Each structure stands twice: as C-alpha cells, then as structure tokens.
Amino acid sequence: MPTDNNHMSSLKELQELVHEKFGIEASALDPNASMREKGFDSLALVEFLFAIEDRFGISMSDEDSNVDTLAQLSTLVDKLVAAKAA
Amino acid sequence: MNSVVVTGLGVVAPHGDDAQAMFAALMQADSAVRPVFPDLPKPAAAALVDFDESRWFTKLQLAGVDRVSQLAVAAADLAMRDAGAADDVDAERIGVFAGCGMGGAAALEAAYRGGGRVPPLTIPAFMPNAPASHVAMRHGVHGPVLTYSVACASSAVAIAEAAKAVQRGDVDLAIAGGAEALIVPGVVLAWQAMQTLATFQPGEAATAIRPFATDRSGFALGEGAAFLVLESAQRAQRRGARCYAALSGWGISSDATHLTKPDPQGQSRALRAALRQAGLAPRDVGYCNAHGTATRIGDVVERDALAAVWGDALDGLRVSSTKALHGHLLGAAGALEAAVTVLAVARRELPPNAHTETVEPACALNLVRGAGVAAPALDAAISNSFAFGGTNAVLLFTRA
Numbered sequence: 001m002p003t004d005n006n007h008m009s010s011l012k013e014l015q016e017l018v019h020e021k022f023g024i025e026a027s028a029l030d031p032n033a034s035m036r037e038k039g040f041d042s043l044a045l046v047e048f049l050f051a052i053e054d055r056f057g058i059s060m061s062d063e064d065s066n067v068d069t070l071a072q073l074s075t076l077v078d079k080l081v082a083a084k085a086a
Numbered sequence: 087m088n089s090v091v092v093t094g095l096g097v098v099a100p101h102g103d104d105a106q107a108m109f110a111a112l113m114q115a116d117s118a119v120r121p122v123f124p125d126l127p128k129p130a131a132a133a134l135v136d137f138d139e140s141r142w143f144t145k146l147q148l149a150g151v152d153r154v155s156q157l158a159v160a161a162a163d164l165a166m167r168d169a170g171a172a173d174d175v176d177a178e179r180i181g182v183f184a185g186c187g188m189g190g191a192a193a194l195e196a197a198y199r200g201g202g203r204v205p206p207l208t209i210p211a212f213m214p215n216a217p218a219s220h221v222a223m224r225h226g227v228h229g230p231v232l233t234y235s236v237a238c239a240s241s242a243v244a245i246a247e248a249a250k251a252v253q254r255g256d257v258d259l260a261i262a263g264g265a266e267a268l269i270v271p272g273v274v275l276a277w278q279a280m281q282t283l284a285t286f287q288p289g290e291a292a293t294a295i296r297p298f299a300t301d302r303s304g305f306a307l308g309e310g311a312a313f314l315v316l317e318s319a320q321r322a323q324r325r326g327a328r329c330y331a332a333l334s335g336w337g338i339s340s341d342a343t344h345l346t347k348p349d350p351q352g353q354s355r356a357l358r359a360a361l362r363q364a365g366l367a368p369r370d371v372g373y374c375n376a377h378g379t380a381t382r383i384g385d386v387v388e389r390d391a392l393a394a395v396w397g398d399a400l401d402g403l404r405v406s407s408t409k410a411l412h413g414h415l416l417g418a419a420g421a422l423e424a425a426v427t428v429l430a431v432a433r434r435e436l437p438p439n440a441h442t443e444t445v446e447p448a449c450a451l452n453l454v455r456g457a458g459v460a461a462p463a464l465d466a467a468i469s470n471s472f473a474f475g476g477t478n479a480v481l482l483f484t485r486a
Contacts, residue, residue: 023145044149046206054203 010081011074014052018070021051031071056081090249091322091329091486094169094315095425096161096263100133100308100412103164108412109429112437113458117292117411119306123271128278131291132269133308133413150207151220152190154311158217158265159224161311166225169315171259171327177228181257182218183248184313185234185241185264187417188273189214195270217265217311229257235417238377239338239473240264242420242481245314246336252316259321263313263421277307282381297378297407298385298449299442305379308413312421314428319486329486331431334466335364341476348384348472353391356478357468361395364482366466369399371482373436373467375427376451378407379414388470389449404461406439406454420471424481427469431483434464 015026022044029038035045042065049060052073058080067073100118101108111118118133135157139148142160151159162182166172172180193211197204210216215233222231230251234244241264248262277283284304286294296302322329337359341352361368377388393400408426415422430436439453466484473479 021145022149039144039146041149043207043210044146047149050206 010056010077011070013055014070014074014077017051017055021048029070031074032069034068035070036068052077058084088253088255088318088320090252090316090333091319092314092331092333092428093171093317093322093327093329094165095330095428096163096165096168097310097312097422097425098135098137098157098161099310099312099422100135103160105425105429109426109433109437112408112411112426113435115411115438115440115457117440119292119295119413121291122269123274126271126274129286129288130274130278131284131286131294131306132274133306134269135310150211152193152211152216152267154186154190154265154267155217155220157267157309157311158184159220161263161265162221162261162313163224165261165263165313165315169327171315171317172225174325175259177226179229179258180225180227181229181248181251181260182222182227182231183234183244183260183262184218184221185236185244185417185420186214186217187235187237187240187266188268190216191268191270191273195272198272221261225261227261236477237473237475238414238416238419239471239477239479240417240420242424242469242471242479243338243477245421245424245481246338246479248316249333249336252318258317260316261313262316263311264418265311266416266418267309268416269307269309274307282379283307284380293441295380295410296441297376297380297410297439298389298445298451298453300444300446302380302382302385302446304381305409305414308415310415310422311418312425314421314424331428331483332486333481334484335360335366335482337363337480339478341478343476345476346474348387349476350387350390350394352476353388353472353478354394356480357391357395360468360480360482364466364484366482368396369402371403371466371468372461372464373430374403374405375423375430375467375469376405376407377470377472378409378439380407380409385446386448388472389451392451401452403452404436404454405451406437408437410440420469420479423469423471427467427481428483431464431467431485434461435459436461
C-alpha cells in the first residue's frame with residue numbers, strides 16, 4: 001500500500017489518539033512500522049479500532065483489523081471519512 | 087504428604103498494598119469504609135482501593151484488562167516478590183489458584199451504560215477467569231491456572247485447592263488467592279436490593295459495620311485482591327525461605343439446604359474437617375477470623391457453628407470479624423482474611439472486632455473488643471468463609 005504521509009489528513013489525529021489511549025508518543029511509533037511489532041497485540045488493536053470509529057464516526061469491517069501500520073490505518077480512515085462525506 | 091507453608095503475602099486492599107501496614111491499621115481499628123455514589127437513591131458505603139495501575143501496566147497493556155484483573159496482577163506480583171521464590175521453579179510446576187465471585191463488573195457496567203456502543207473487549211475483560219489468566223501471563227505460569235467462583239468462599243476454596251496441589255506434589259509453588267472489584271452503581275444497587283448491606287446515618291459510614299452486635303444491620307462491600315505463595319515445607323526450608331505460617335488444615339463443606347440462608351451444621355462440618363486435618367483439638371486454636379458479615383441471621387448461625395464444635399472450649403477462642411474495617415470483599419474475602427489470619431499467627435497479634443458495643447446475646451463469643459491485642463501464646467488460628475450457595479470453607483494456619 002502506498003504511504004505518502006504528507007497527504008494523509010487523519011494521521012496526526014491517529015497519532016494523538018494513540019498517545020491519548022496508549023500513552024505512546026508519535027515519535028515512538030513510525031507510521032510505517034508494524035504496530036504488532038511495537039507491542040500492540042490483537043486485543044489492543046481491536047480497542048484502537050473501536051476508538052477510531054468513535055472519533056471519526058465511521059464503521060470499520062473485520063478485515064480492517066488486518067492493517068498493521070498507522071499509515072495503512074490512516075489511508076483507510078481517510079477513505080471511509082471521504083465515503084461518508086460523499 | 088508434603089506439609090504446606092506460606093512464604094509470600096501480597097495484598098491490594100482498602101488499607102493499602104503493604105500487608106504489614108494493613109495489619110497494623112486493622113489493629114488500630116482504622117476503618118476503610120466510606121460513603122460512595124451519593125447520587126444513588128439510598129445511601130451506600132464501601133471500602134475502595136486507592137490503586138495506581140501504572141505501577142503494573144503500561145496503557146497499552148491495559149487493553150481489555152478490567153480493574154479486577156489489575157488488582158489481581160498487582161497483589162500476586164507483590165506476593166511473588168515477597169516470597170522471592172520463582173527463580174528456580176519450572177514454569178510447569180507453578181499453579182495459579184484464584185477466587186473471583188463476579189468478574190469484571192466495571193467492564194459490564196460500561197457496556198450497559200455505553201449508549202449502545204459496547205466496547206469490543208467487554209467479554210475478555212468481564213470473564214471471571216481473567217484475573218487468574220493475567221496473573222499467569224505476568225509470571226509465565228505453565229501449570230494449572232484455575233478459577234474458583236464460589237461466592238464469598240471463592241478465594242478460601244482457591245487457597246485450599248492450591249494447598250492440596252502442593253501437598254500432592256502436583257506443583258512446587260502455588261500463587262493462591264483472589265480478587266474482586268464490583269463497586270459500581272449497578273452492582274451496589276443489586277446488593278442493596280438483597281437487603282444485606284448495612285444502613286447508616288450521614289457521617290457514620292466508617293463505623294456502620296458492627297459484627298455480632300445487637301444493632302448490626304449488614305455489611306459494606308469492599309474491593310481488592312490478596313494472594314499467598316504456598317510451597318512445601320521441604321522446598322521452603324531447602325531454599326531458606328521465610329515462612330509466615332503453615333497451612334495445616336482446611337475444611338470444605340456444603341449446606342445443601344438453602345441458596346442464601348446459612349446452616350450451622352454445614353459450617354460445623356467444615357470447621358471439624360479443618361481441625362481433623364490439622365490434627366488439632368478446638369482448644370488448640372486461639373483465634374478465629376470470623377466470616378462475620380454482621381447480618382441478622384449470619385452472625386447467629388456462625389456463633390452456633392463455633393459453639394457446636396468448640397463446646398466448653400468456646401471461651402478460649404478469641405474471635406473478630408475484620409469485615410467491619412475492610413468491608414466484604416466477596417470473592418476476595420477469603421484470601422484477604424487468610425492474609426490477616428496468617429499475620430495474626432506470625433505476629434501473635436489479634437485484630438479487633440470493631441464497632442460492636444453491645445454483643446447480641448445469641449452471638450455470645452469471646453470477641454476481641456476495642457483495639458487489637460497481643461496473643462503471645464497463639465499457635466493456631468482459623469479463617470471462616472461461608473458462601474451464598476451453601477459452600478463453607480475454613481482455613482487453619484499454625485506457627486511455622
């Protein structure tokens with residue numbers, strides 16, 4: 001998946017959410033790093049997706065829990081937010 | 087058969103997370119019961135734990151971990167550190183035996199109150215065996231990891247079952263105790279509806295629990311966790327461990343008469359079984375940490391059971407219910423009160439039966455009145471835990 005961070009509108013907000021919910025600074029989690037390798041197990045990811053849904057007013061599917069990086073998540077969130085606005 | 091000793095204690099209790107300091111506070115009759123939830127229709131009081139979860143968990147580790155499991159992990163960790171015992175034990179030879187009456191009450195409450203948005207980890211947070219599993223994961227335990235949900239006897243049963251496993255040689259080390267954390271509005275309302283919680287005037291919550299008194303009106307809920315580390319006496323001696331006490335006897339019985347009404351015969355059977363296993367006569371036991379919930383019926387039945395077994399020796403048995411001070415921890419009560427009883431034996435001191443001015447004649451017992459007292463001749467003590475559902479558990483500790 002292409003990951004051009006500069007064009008992701010939701011990335012900063014996701015980084016803030018990670019900090020707020022899990023106490024992890026944006027600088028400590030490379031947007032292109034595997035979140036699983038950074039200590040997010042499947043349960044933490046599920047909770048994170050739930051919080052993202054709340055924050056952005058979107059609904060994510062089960063397959064969406066397969067994403068592994070913040071950058072991928074951001075792309076997905078942007079797509080869902082755009083679809084909601086359309 | 088191996089004899090079983092207590093080599094570690096860990097509590098996360100309404101009186102703090104230092105077991106010795108907690109005992110000292112109990113000796114001073116320092117009550118941890120306070121008013122809670124002022125918005126509820128009826129006044130409520132409970133004994134809460136002042137808990138800083140960040141000492142044991144990162145925020146990332148807290149995903150799906152209810153308060154009840156957080157308290158369990160903390161108390162078990164303190165017990166293991168106290169015992170200093172895990173380094174040379176094969177992971178498959180360690181067991182976790184945990185009591186829990188309800189499970190993750192806060193997770194369930196949040197699900198009900200979430201306005202239709204139910205957190206996805208409500209189930210793993212709520213399940214009653216989560217505390218034991220989190221303890222096991224924290225310590226890499228590969229042996230039996232078991233949960234006992236036997237209402238107010240849960241963690242006393244867990245400790246007895248752990249002792250059996252150590253005695254049989256199934257495990258070399260057992261982390262045994264329990265956790266409960268259900269002080270949320272929905273659960274408090276349910277307990278109020280059950281008519282077992284003490285009533286109190288404004289400003290008098292701290293002294294509202296008066297076990298065995300003429301004016302008793304029930305208990306206050308408490309939350310917390312307590313764990314003991316149990317090992318065989320041989321292993322403890324080999325590694326030069328400090329032994330607080332020996333767990334010399336335990337008795338488990340069932341009333342099989344009524345779901346919530348206690349039965350003196352059933353309780354007597356558990357008391358006799360504990361004495362028999364320890365090879366002691368009633369007169370050998372100097373202290374009873376009573377179940378003592380301060381309910382109208384419960385206290386009389388417990389007194390009748392003690393009288394039936396102790397007979398002429400009843401006056402020689404000093405009795406107190408420390409629930410007056412730390413509340414009723416339900417599934418964790420047996421473990422917390424086991425820790426109190428272990429310390430009573432180790433320190434030869436008896437915590438008081440607080441707040442009771444006039445003893446109910448039908449509850450005539452040699453209560454420890456006022457503040458705690460020294461008991462220089464104390465060699466053996468029991469802790470009673472009698473559950474809704476009719477299961478009775480008695481643990482008997484002796485000087486190590």
